[in-house]
Each structure stands twice: as structure tokens, then as C-alpha cells.
Amino acid sequence: MASWPAHSFLLLLCLVLLAGTATPQTAPPLSVDAADRWARPGCQPKCGNVSIPYPFGIYSDSDCFRPGFEINCTSDGTPYLGLDCNIEVMDIQLLKGTLVVNHYIAKDCNYQNGSHPHTDSWINITGLPNYKFSHERNSFVAIGCDALGYISSDRESTFWTGCLSYCTDASSVPNDTCSGIGCCTAPIPMDLSDFSLLVTSFYNHSDSSFAPCSYAFLADESKFNFNLSSFTEYQNKEKAPVTLDWTIADQTCEEANGTDDFACVSPNSRCLNSNNGPGYLCNCSEGFQGNPYLNDSNGCLDINECSADPSPCVKRCHNTEGRYSCSCPWYMYGDGQRDGSGCTSILRILYLSLGVGLSLFFLIAIGSWLYWIYKKRKLGELKQHFFEKNGGSLRPDIRLFSSEELEAASDNYNQSRILGEGGFGTVYRGVLPDRNVIAIKKAKISNDEAEVQQFINEVEVLSRINHRNVVKLLGCCLESQVPMLVYEFVPNGTLAHHVHGEGHRGSLSLEARLRIASEVAGSLSYLHSAASTPVIHRDVKTTNILLDHDLTAKVSDFGASRLVPLDQNGLVSLVRGTFGYLDPEYFQTGEFTDKSDVYSFGVVLVELLTGKKPVAKTQAVKNLATLFIDCVNSGRLVEILEERVVDEGAPELLEAVTELAMRCLSLKSNDRPSMREVAMELEALIRWRIHPWGNVNVEEGDSLLAKVGSSSPSVLRDYVNSSVEPMVPFEIVR
Structure with missing residues (x-):
């Protein structure tokens, strides 16, 4: 058998290694129609132009929806909540836990022909317990130049609120502002599942060409914009969009987790408690996307951030499950993030650093030299000041020790060298370079001139005495902050x-x-x-x-x-x-x-x-x-x-x-x-x-x-x- 070339063997080895390396399954890029893939396999993904993601599903197949999330899709392609409900579904936002529906508008009109149509609205979704009107996205709105609107609910606890809007003519009505002039709003409470609407006027506005009617309805604030045309816009409209919050069951995440009916079945999914009454929602963990209610290829899959355009990394992007990392080539440095420091050439920074480094070196060297001269001069002045303060002008006929000599002799005044302590100073045992043992009396650091005078007096007295039974003064140090006296060492104590x-x-x-x-x-x-x-x-x-x-x-x-x-x-x-x-x-x-x-x-x-x-x-x-x-x-x-x-x-x-x-x-x-x-x-x-x-x-x-x-x-x-x-x-x- 002919032997393989070396490069062919290496190529085969690389192919084997690549084939055995598992890569995380990633979700396809999220598009406008991504929710179409989030229906259960084999189930109808849309009704008309509205995508129907699981747990929602068309009622005709019971396996396509979770109980309580049935969608009735009529023959003309209009989706409605449940079977007997007349609430039209406009949009289902799976990951936000909301859906947009149309509901009725209450009206009170005064026409020039004398007719006075008056409509009260009532809407009830109590048959669908998973849905509540969103108190965060919706507000009660009343429009008119003499409109008094009410919204109420009689279920469980009585709720009643409203507002009054007023205006005199078209010129007084501001655009894009619903603040009481021609338009007013009122908040709604949490956990609202049904309500009644009522609007009325105090005066006849049949002679008004721009505001013959008053209106009251619940509106999604993101989809409602008041202006002068709003007085006539809603004459021919029966309904307005409003947002519902929906949840899974009436349990918290802690209560539902671990049960057979737990809805968050996709790996890499997480549970979130609802902020509008009881219930919970599911969502994908950070770094994943998909339908958290499905345990299949449409569930929560890893997001390949590196395939985004533009990439989050400026050079090299490494996708891992649930996250990604950036890196720079060897000749560059930085975090590699597009919104971070990115990647900068080392050569560029090298030249800059070299110039800055040399400049700093010379500045530091010159500064250190000048500082050394300054410190040496100040130290000399300080020593001279202490020398004169400690009686140096007396010029005693004894040896003058430097502070460095005594520090070295006493091992920097080590505690183990203490021979005794008194009211005015401490005595240390010292050893000179010639091995002679001495006793060093160091005054306590104090601003008391009397203590310094004690030492000066002792120098003056002992410098005049020479007797075998008087301790001999060998010298002194006067250049330190406190004066120090050096005696012969008397070894046997007091x-x-x-x-x-x-x-x-x-x-x-x-x-x-x-x-x-x-x-x-x-x-x-x-x-x-x-x-x-x-x-x-x-x-x-x-x-x-x-x-x-x-x-x-x-x-x-x-x-x-x-x-x-x-x-x-x-x-x-x-x-x-x-x-x-x-x-x-x-x-x-x-x-x-x-x-x-x-x-x-x-x-x-x-x-x-x-x-x-x-x-x-x-x-x-x-x-x-x-x-x-x-x-x-x-x-x-x-x-x-x-x-x-x-x-x-x-x-x-x-x-x-x-x-x-x-x-x-x-x-x-x-x-x-x-x-x-x-x-x-x-x-x-x-x-x-x-x-x-x-x-x-x-x-x-x-x-x-x-x-x-x-x-x-x-x-x-x-x-x-x-x-x-x-x-x-x-x-x-x-």
C-alpha cells in the first residue's frame, strides 16, 4: 500500500475533528413572519392576516391550542376570541403576553336634522378568564366639546370612574394633547375583565359642524392620537383597538413549576409572573429565541449573534449557546466589541506608547532629580533647625552623632532594645560599628519646650563632669526632631x-x-x-x-x-x-x-x-x-x-x-x-x-x-x- 503524504493525513485529521464537534442548534434570524412558525406542527398558523402562535390555535383542531386559548376563525378570515365571544383579534404578541382586539365605542350625537342617536357600550370577557384589559397600555378616553364619559364594572368589586372634556370652538382645541380640552383620559385599574361605557352631553350641539358627537371608549395609548379630526373620525367607526393581557392559568410560577400542566416546556425557557392579576407567562432565556411553549424545533433556540448584520464584533465573533464572545487578532488589542473598545493595532499604540513613555521617563527622571535636591536641602535645613533648637549653639565638647548612626545602632529603635522608660524619654541599647555598646536616651516626641530643655540641661551638666561614679556622657544627637543623648552602657540595671x-x-x-x-x-x-x-x-x-x-x-x-x-x-x-x-x-x-x-x-x-x-x-x-x-x-x-x-x-x-x-x-x-x-x-x-x-x-x-x-x-x-x-x-x- 502506498503511503499517504503528510499533508493529506493532516487534512483528514482536521475533517474528522470538525465532524465530531457539536455546534449548538441556532434559531433562524427573526423576521416579521417569524411567529408563523410558532404554531404547533400541522396546525393552521394564520387566520386572515393574523398569526396564531401556540398556545393559541384554531378551534377546529383541539390539539392545536391550549384550553382557554381557542381562536374562532370565521370563513372570511376574521379571528375572534373563543366561540361565543364577539371580540375581534387584531394581533397576538406572544412574547409580550398581549393581544390587540377591537371593542365598541359609546356615542352621543346631535345632528342638524334633530336626530339624537345615543349608544351605550358594554363589553364582557368574563367567559375567558385568561384575559384582562391592560392597565399599563390602555386608558379610558372621552372626546367631545361637552362630553361626560363614564366607565364602570360591577364584577367582584365595584369600579366607577370617568372624565369631562370641554371646548368652545375648533381654534381652542390643541392637537396631539388629550388634557381636558376636547379630550380627556382616566386610568383603569388592574385585573379588569369587563366594563360598561356611557357618554352624555349637557347641551345640544346640533349647530356644531366640527363636533356634533361625544365619544367614550377604551384605547391603547400607543395607537391613539387625538387631533381636530377625531371629532368626526369616530362617527362612522363602531370599534377601536384595545390591548389585552393574557396569562397561563391563575397560578404563580412557583405554584405551577413542576406540575404536569406547566406551560414553559421548551428548554432554555423561563417563567414570569404576570403584573396584571394572577397567572404567569413564558419567555426564552437571554440569548435564545423562539416559542417557549413548544418543545420542538420551534422552541427556544440559541441566537447566533454572529450572523447579525452588522455583527456585534468588529473582527472575530465566536457564538456559544446562549451567548457570544469577541476577540481581536494577535497583532491587535481590545475587547473586540462593536459598542466597546473594538480592536486597535498594537503597532499604532506601540509607537504612541514609546513616545509617551520616553517623554514620561525624562520628565520623571528630571523631576526625581529636582525632588531629591529639594528634599536633601530641606532635610539639611530641618536638621540645622533641630540642631539649633536642641542647644547646638552651646557647642558641647562631646561627640555629635548623626540621626542615621543612632537609628542603625538601635535597629531603628526596636522595641526589644528598650532598657527603660521614664517621664521624659526612653532608653535604648545600641551597638556601634566598632562593637561598643551604648545607651541611647531618646526624648518623647512633644511640642513641650520644657522637655527639650531637660535634655539640653543634661548635656550642659554632664559635659562639665568627669567622675567615676557619674554615668559618662559619650555624645549627643541634636539634628533630629527630638534630642538624643548617648551614654556609656551600664549593664547591671538600677x-x-x-x-x-x-x-x-x-x-x-x-x-x-x-x-x-x-x-x-x-x-x-x-x-x-x-x-x-x-x-x-x-x-x-x-x-x-x-x-x-x-x-x-x-x-x-x-x-x-x-x-x-x-x-x-x-x-x-x-x-x-x-x-x-x-x-x-x-x-x-x-x-x-x-x-x-x-x-x-x-x-x-x-x-x-x-x-x-x-x-x-x-x-x-x-x-x-x-x-x-x-x-x-x-x-x-x-x-x-x-x-x-x-x-x-x-x-x-x-x-x-x-x-x-x-x-x-x-x-x-x-x-x-x-x-x-x-x-x-x-x-x-x-x-x-x-x-x-x-x-x-x-x-x-x-x-x-x-x-x-x-x-x-x-x-x-x-x-x-x-x-x-x-x-x-x-x-x-x-
């Missing part, structure tokens, strides 16, 4: 954390407490008397005392501190400080001195001895300083001291430290020792603890006692004779 923190109570030995107190006192003594310009801290408290890895104290937070000129003993300002640490005299007078720091230090010392917070939560006394003084004066010191302090401290040592604390807490500032005296006494007590009386010579002991203030075990004896109120002697009981 003294308050070690004294009061959960799980840390009692963790510090008495030796460590005395050493920390001595270091704090030494730093405050340096600030008060050894610095180039004396500094009053004004906020001494355990949360402002940091501890490094060796528990070495570092005094911090100098935002409220003030530089004191050498020729001034005290300054007056608004009261600043923390409740529980605040000097009572400063609180009352508003004048702060170095003795204000002494009082606050006394509270810190009491915290170290008792382990209690500065605000004690007891019913009797809430202030720790007051509670401590009360316990000392009443001989109950041991009750308030922390257990470890009592266990590790000799009675003489505890009495001496207690006496020192009491002196610091004196209500009068003049009765308080200076911080230099406090530092010296604490240093002496530490040395005494290391070298007790039994282990040192008399000379050394005498020198120590001179510093402590007594050579007897009771170091409070001198305090009894001091200016403060006398204290009740006490005894440390183990």
Missing part, C-alpha cells in the same frame, strides 16, 4: 531593681550597700564642692543610680539638675523631684540647695537599710522617711531594718549608719550634714567594718571615732543633743 525587684530582695550584702552608698555620696560631694561649677542633682533616687558588672554605682539622669554659681547658696524654681525623696523644706519654700540632695540621699540610705520603697503602703504612715524616723524614735529600729542587714551588721555600725541617715533626714536643711561630711563618715564606717575596734590600735580607733562622732557603742548620744527632736535610745537586739 539600684532600685536590686533592692526592690522581684527575686532580688536581700541580694545585696551590707558591705555592698555601704560601698554603693559611699560611692553615691562621693559623687554627690564632687558635684556640690569639687566640680568647676557646683551642680545640684535635684532628683537623687535609686532608679537614677545604675550599677555596672562590679556593682559600682553610677549616678545618672541630670535632666533636672542645675548649675549653681559660686556666689549663690540657693536657687528658687518650680518644685521638681520625686515624691518620697523630695526635701520638705524645698517643697514648702521652693528654694533648693545642696542640702536638698542630702535629704534625697538620706531616703536612698534608708532604702538600703530597710529594703523598703520610698512610699510605704501602710495604713498609718505612707512615707518611708517618716516611718523610719518614727521607728527610730520609738526604739523599734530592728523592726524596720532588712533581715540581712541586721544579721551582717554590728550594732555599733548599724547605730552609726542610722544616726547618719537621721541627720540627713532632718526637717531643717541647716541641721543636715554636707555631702562631703556624709561621704567621709560612710568611708570611715566602711573602714571600721573592715578593721573592727579589736583589730586596730587605739590611735586608729580614736581617729575613727572622731569621724563617727563617739567612742562608745551608742553613736546616737550626740544626736540626742542635736537641734532635731530628741530620739528615744534604742538597742539592736540579735
Whole structure:
């Protein structure tokens, strides 16, 4: 057998594929006589010039119509509804659910010969329950220059309405308007199946040549047009067209669907409830056309929209069952719809897009460059503004960090880097590129100039101080919206954390407490008397005392501190400080001195001895300083001291430290020792603890006692004779 050529095989394959592809059965194009094909097969499709689509049918064959839709076709080709009805059918509109019929006109005429014909009309279609007069398309009409027309119905509920038309002469009658001058109208109700007509006149119009009669009838508004000739036009007419609504049965779609008598039998058909009384109609679904009451080739078939002229698509049309789609060739774009964007050549738009794109590119590039220059300039101006606002004019002799450096060091101020938060700012842990760890204090964003002044003041104070027990200021950033300070990183938290923190109570030995107190006192003594310009801290408290890895104290937070000129003993300002640490005299007078720091230090010392917070939560006394003084004066010191302090401290040592604390807490500032005296006494007590009386010579002991203030075990004896109120002697009981 000879082998087939390759192209012949491909051609055969295409033919097989095409033969096996099912295409939807489409309806032929809808024409004027399309309804002629909608009668049942083998049934008479017309009566005279009127098409008879199913469910209507000629009465002679019972299989050609649905019961209730019989058409009586007379020998002269005139169709009538039913057998005994004299209603002539003019047109059947299947898909609209309407049909046009002729019905009688009521007349009242006055002729010059003296005759006065008067006709009342009555029409009844109650024998055909599927039909109602359309209240949407019909209106009651009365015509005449003195016409009073009535329409009424007595079935079920009484209906009666009418209208009056009037005119004086032909010149007063407007054309194309039925508004009461020569012609009037009235609406009719829904569900109207029979009615009576009556028209009458008040005057004799026999001398009127243009309007001798008055008329009343029901008219289809789309087929009725009133003008001057209407007065004589209806003299020789007995009937006028009116539109009926028809429905299937008296059920709704929901009630009829699924029953054996359901009329919507064609696939792709849908059911619609009537809007004029009970009943339903059938229609084809969108994209289909035909007779929805037939289940054959004349039923609802797919509309081939692509065969329409013109086609709905400008290039390619693809018909599918119930719908269609448009597409463009590969070298074009768009939706392909004739009434949409159509199809546009890609090459045309390509050239246009290229030109527009290049223009936009250059505009964007130039605009971006100019915007970058503008933003850089504005950023520089903003940084300079912040620099001057945040105290840049002071030119402190410390390193100035950029805002970008600190953002990178703190991982953009990540929440996980927060070391602590206060009323004026947040402290973050930062790591510089050289791996050095720093602490960054960032002010809270605020428009309060006082808060900014706190930071400026801290820079000014710390830039003048260099002491091992004062936290070291490494630099600052003044070019951001809020100023930022950079400190050495103190890794062991605050003294308050070690004294009061959960799980840390009692963790510090008495030796460590005395050493920390001595270091704090030494730093405050340096600030008060050894610095180039004396500094009053004004906020001494355990949360402002940091501890490094060796528990070495570092005094911090100098935002409220003030530089004191050498020729001034005290300054007056608004009261600043923390409740529980605040000097009572400063609180009352508003004048702060170095003795204000002494009082606050006394509270810190009491915290170290008792382990209690500065605000004690007891019913009797809430202030720790007051509670401590009360316990000392009443001989109950041991009750308030922390257990470890009592266990590790000799009675003489505890009495001496207690006496020192009491002196610091004196209500009068003049009765308080200076911080230099406090530092010296604490240093002496530490040395005494290391070298007790039994282990040192008399000379050394005498020198120590001179510093402590007594050579007897009771170091409070001198305090009894001091200016403060006398204290009740006490005894440390183990």
C-alpha cells in the first residue's frame, strides 16, 4: 500500500475533528413572519392576516391550542376570541403576553336634522378568564366639546370612574394633547375583565359642524392620537383597538413549576409572573429565541449573534449557546466589541506608547532629580533647625552623632532594645560599628519646650563632669526632631531593681550597700564642692543610680539638675523631684540647695537599710522617711531594718549608719550634714567594718571615732543633743 503524504493525513485529521464537534442548534434570524412558525406542527398558523402562535390555535383542531386559548376563525378570515365571544383579534404578541382586539365605542350625537342617536357600550370577557384589559397600555378616553364619559364594572368589586372634556370652538382645541380640552383620559385599574361605557352631553350641539358627537371608549395609548379630526373620525367607526393581557392559568410560577400542566416546556425557557392579576407567562432565556411553549424545533433556540448584520464584533465573533464572545487578532488589542473598545493595532499604540513613555521617563527622571535636591536641602535645613533648637549653639565638647548612626545602632529603635522608660524619654541599647555598646536616651516626641530643655540641661551638666561614679556622657544627637543623648552602657540595671525587684530582695550584702552608698555620696560631694561649677542633682533616687558588672554605682539622669554659681547658696524654681525623696523644706519654700540632695540621699540610705520603697503602703504612715524616723524614735529600729542587714551588721555600725541617715533626714536643711561630711563618715564606717575596734590600735580607733562622732557603742548620744527632736535610745537586739 502506498503511503499517504503528510499533508493529506493532516487534512483528514482536521475533517474528522470538525465532524465530531457539536455546534449548538441556532434559531433562524427573526423576521416579521417569524411567529408563523410558532404554531404547533400541522396546525393552521394564520387566520386572515393574523398569526396564531401556540398556545393559541384554531378551534377546529383541539390539539392545536391550549384550553382557554381557542381562536374562532370565521370563513372570511376574521379571528375572534373563543366561540361565543364577539371580540375581534387584531394581533397576538406572544412574547409580550398581549393581544390587540377591537371593542365598541359609546356615542352621543346631535345632528342638524334633530336626530339624537345615543349608544351605550358594554363589553364582557368574563367567559375567558385568561384575559384582562391592560392597565399599563390602555386608558379610558372621552372626546367631545361637552362630553361626560363614564366607565364602570360591577364584577367582584365595584369600579366607577370617568372624565369631562370641554371646548368652545375648533381654534381652542390643541392637537396631539388629550388634557381636558376636547379630550380627556382616566386610568383603569388592574385585573379588569369587563366594563360598561356611557357618554352624555349637557347641551345640544346640533349647530356644531366640527363636533356634533361625544365619544367614550377604551384605547391603547400607543395607537391613539387625538387631533381636530377625531371629532368626526369616530362617527362612522363602531370599534377601536384595545390591548389585552393574557396569562397561563391563575397560578404563580412557583405554584405551577413542576406540575404536569406547566406551560414553559421548551428548554432554555423561563417563567414570569404576570403584573396584571394572577397567572404567569413564558419567555426564552437571554440569548435564545423562539416559542417557549413548544418543545420542538420551534422552541427556544440559541441566537447566533454572529450572523447579525452588522455583527456585534468588529473582527472575530465566536457564538456559544446562549451567548457570544469577541476577540481581536494577535497583532491587535481590545475587547473586540462593536459598542466597546473594538480592536486597535498594537503597532499604532506601540509607537504612541514609546513616545509617551520616553517623554514620561525624562520628565520623571528630571523631576526625581529636582525632588531629591529639594528634599536633601530641606532635610539639611530641618536638621540645622533641630540642631539649633536642641542647644547646638552651646557647642558641647562631646561627640555629635548623626540621626542615621543612632537609628542603625538601635535597629531603628526596636522595641526589644528598650532598657527603660521614664517621664521624659526612653532608653535604648545600641551597638556601634566598632562593637561598643551604648545607651541611647531618646526624648518623647512633644511640642513641650520644657522637655527639650531637660535634655539640653543634661548635656550642659554632664559635659562639665568627669567622675567615676557619674554615668559618662559619650555624645549627643541634636539634628533630629527630638534630642538624643548617648551614654556609656551600664549593664547591671538600677539600684532600685536590686533592692526592690522581684527575686532580688536581700541580694545585696551590707558591705555592698555601704560601698554603693559611699560611692553615691562621693559623687554627690564632687558635684556640690569639687566640680568647676557646683551642680545640684535635684532628683537623687535609686532608679537614677545604675550599677555596672562590679556593682559600682553610677549616678545618672541630670535632666533636672542645675548649675549653681559660686556666689549663690540657693536657687528658687518650680518644685521638681520625686515624691518620697523630695526635701520638705524645698517643697514648702521652693528654694533648693545642696542640702536638698542630702535629704534625697538620706531616703536612698534608708532604702538600703530597710529594703523598703520610698512610699510605704501602710495604713498609718505612707512615707518611708517618716516611718523610719518614727521607728527610730520609738526604739523599734530592728523592726524596720532588712533581715540581712541586721544579721551582717554590728550594732555599733548599724547605730552609726542610722544616726547618719537621721541627720540627713532632718526637717531643717541647716541641721543636715554636707555631702562631703556624709561621704567621709560612710568611708570611715566602711573602714571600721573592715578593721573592727579589736583589730586596730587605739590611735586608729580614736581617729575613727572622731569621724563617727563617739567612742562608745551608742553613736546616737550626740544626736540626742542635736537641734532635731530628741530620739528615744534604742538597742539592736540579735
